[in-house]
Amino acid sequence: MTAYDQNRFPSAIAEFMTEGQRLERSGQRESARGQYHQALYALPAAEGEVASTIIRRIARSYIDEGRFDVALDCLTAALAVGEAHDAIGAVAHVHNTMAMAHVLRGDLDQAEWLYARALSDATAAKDEHLQAMIAQNRGIIASMRGDLEAALDHYASSLVTYRSAGMRGHLGSVLNNMGLVYTQLGRLDEAQAAYDEALTHCDATGDTAHRLLALINSTEIWLARGDLDRAAALCERVLHESTEVGDQRALAETYKHLGVIARMHGTFGDAERHLATAYENAMQREDLLLAAETVREQAELYEQMGKNRETLQALSLSHKLFTKLRARRNLADLERRVSRLETRFYDIVGRWAQTIESKDAYTLGHCERVAEYACALARDVGFDDITMFWFRIGAVLHDVGKIVVPSEILNKPGAFTEAERLIMERHAAAGSELLRDIEFPWDILPMVRGHHERWDGRGYPDRLAGEEIALSARIVCVADVFDALTTDRPYRRAFTREQALAMMAADCGKMFDPDLFPRFERVIRTSDVYRGPIDEPIALAS
Numbered sequence: 001m002t003a004y005d006q007n008r009f010p011s012a013i014a015e016f017m018t019e020g021q022r023l024e025r026s027g028q029r030e031s032a033r034g035q036y037h038q039a040l041y042a043l044p045a046a047e048g049e050v051a052s053t054i055i056r057r058i059a060r061s062y063i064d065e066g067r068f069d070v071a072l073d074c075l076t077a078a079l080a081v082g083e084a085h086d087a088i089g090a091v092a093h094v095h096n097t098m099a100m101a102h103v104l105r106g107d108l109d110q111a112e113w114l115y116a117r118a119l120s121d122a123t124a125a126k127d128e129h130l131q132a133m134i135a136q137n138r139g140i141i142a143s144m145r146g147d148l149e150a151a152l153d154h155y156a157s158s159l160v161t162y163r164s165a166g167m168r169g170h171l172g173s174v175l176n177n178m179g180l181v182y183t184q185l186g187r188l189d190e191a192q193a194a195y196d197e198a199l200t201h202c203d204a205t206g207d208t209a210h211r212l213l214a215l216i217n218s219t220e221i222w223l224a225r226g227d228l229d230r231a232a233a234l235c236e237r238v239l240h241e242s243t244e245v246g247d248q249r250a251l252a253e254t255y256k257h258l259g260v261i262a263r264m265h266g267t268f269g270d271a272e273r274h275l276a277t278a279y280e281n282a283m284q285r286e287d288l289l290l291a292a293e294t295v296r297e298q299a300e301l302y303e304q305m306g307k308n309r310e311t312l313q314a315l316s317l318s319h320k321l322f323t324k325l326r327a328r329r330n331l332a333d334l335e336r337r338v339s340r341l342e343t344r345f346y347d348i349v350g351r352w353a354q355t356i357e358s359k360d361a362y363t364l365g366h367c368e369r370v371a372e373y374a375c376a377l378a379r380d381v382g383f384d385d386i387t388m389f390w391f392r393i394g395a396v397l398h399d400v401g402k403i404v405v406p407s408e409i410l411n412k413p414g415a416f417t418e419a420e421r422l423i424m425e426r427h428a429a430a431g432s433e434l435l436r437d438i439e440f441p442w443d444i445l446p447m448v449r450g451h452h453e454r455w456d457g458r459g460y461p462d463r464l465a466g467e468e469i470a471l472s473a474r475i476v477c478v479a480d481v482f483d484a485l486t487t488d489r490p491y492r493r494a495f496t497r498e499q500a501l502a503m504m505a506a507d508c509g510k511m512f513d514p515d516l517f518p519r520f521e522r523v524i525r526t527s528d529v530y531r532g533p534i535d536e537p538i539a540l541a542s
Helices: 011-025 029-042 048-064 068-084 088-105 108-124 128-144 148-164 168-184 188-205 208-217 219-224 228-245 248-265 268-284 288-304 308-328 334-357 366-381 385-396 400-404 418-435 445-450 471-485 497-505 516-526
Strands: none
Touching: 011 029, 011 048, 011 208, 029 048, 048 068, 048 088, 068 088, 088 108, 088 128, 108 128, 128 148, 128 168, 148 168, 168 188, 168 208, 168 219, 188 208, 188 219, 208 219, 208 228, 208 248, 219 228, 219 248, 228 248, 248 268, 248 288, 268 288, 288 308, 288 334, 308 334, 308 418, 334 366, 334 385, 334 400, 366 385, 366 471, 366 516, 385 445, 385 471, 400 418, 418 445, 445 471, 471 497, 471 516, 497 516
16 A cells, blocks of 8 residues: 555554554444554654654544544644644645535535635645545535536536546545536436446455445445335345445445335335344434435335324424434535425325314314414414414324214214213323324424414313414414305304304403404405405495
8 A cells, every 4th residue: 555655654653554544444443443543652752743643543543433522622733733843744634624624514605615725735735645535525515505417517626537547546535526517417327337447446455344335325226216125125235245344334324215215115124123223323423414305205104104203303304303413414406305394294294184174174284374374374473474374284293182082972963961072072181191202393382282272272182372472373263263254164154254253352361362262253354365254244325
């Protein structure tokens, strides 16, 4: 291995470094660090540039394990040593490695600043090899930001330099990156060719880590082609090899793919187990993108299993992770991912509400109508667009607790007995309990629990009064009663809009927030949200 020859390193140090790099490439990072530490201890004090290089290699092994805080501490030390000895080449390499850590952690702006510093130093040091590495790394950022053609240009530039310089040890990494971009572009044959060449170079150089990534990444090609058996065989191969060397990153990716394949085969128990393993691994390594993707796959699984609550729980967690990533990374497709996720979320909520409503023949469509009325009022109150989306989710789910109410009570044509009334009133608290463990991005639980509370404190389940009741619940209360009055019930025909509003006006300040109800009257009369019979009052002759 030429990187650590005796022209740059004393012979004993070169041996430690060469063995450390071999161990690192085979995935044995802790053993590699042992070699690097021995090299550091054996190094004469005057060899500042070499010391900076050794510390940087230690940091790189921590980065590959997802231990970014430890890695950045090491890199800070390596930078200080390099600067103290005016080793501009070593400083350039440290900045490049620091940037890599920030990319993986999600801070692309900081990474780009560091890459610019690294490139300036590498150019001053006339280090063409490092310039090629920086080009490759800038390709990764371009890919993350959605500029796939620019990413390919950066990768191609670095590939030319690596090949001309005989740096075969770097070819597997850049070709793997190119395979990912080709797959995203749907250029599957080119992706497979890139992975095949990557595997050839990785095998020749003993680069186990990138070899495993090339193998697991190529699974996407077989999934895209619908060849589940080929994809599964490839995953099992990677699972065996990555387990042997303890490569956690490859293991996490493999378990995610195995979960998807098991779900597509209909073996839901295996799918659930594999995806849970992938998620736990990703979170331990701070790989939020993989964690978010894995939880999204779990949501698809739970939906196929008919588990509405678990589906919403997974969708909510995925949304939380993607939103966190959106705040930290300028990933081009994150907006599209979050938008698709929200659409999916609303579809699941709507279907769940319809399932619950189907128990009550007289209230089909009630949840959607209440959501329409409530959202019209909330918009008038001044809720912003982001809040409005999650408010609508809560409004659609406001009666989810009716799942605990027997159908014979829901459909009873006459008045409830005292015992039946108590069972019916249980649904508000039951709904909030049912949704309690779902981490919604906005707090919808007060809407679900409190939509039968009254302004005068005589409602249920908690007998809250006035502004003790959440504003969102007060809004849903008005909308809920209005829809109940303007739709047919087992014991009466629907009231018209004007009849319903007149009846509700008598309860303003008792059941309803006295500031909200006049707003609701105006919204219902002036907007097109209500589409039932109007029955305007007839003007009397004077």
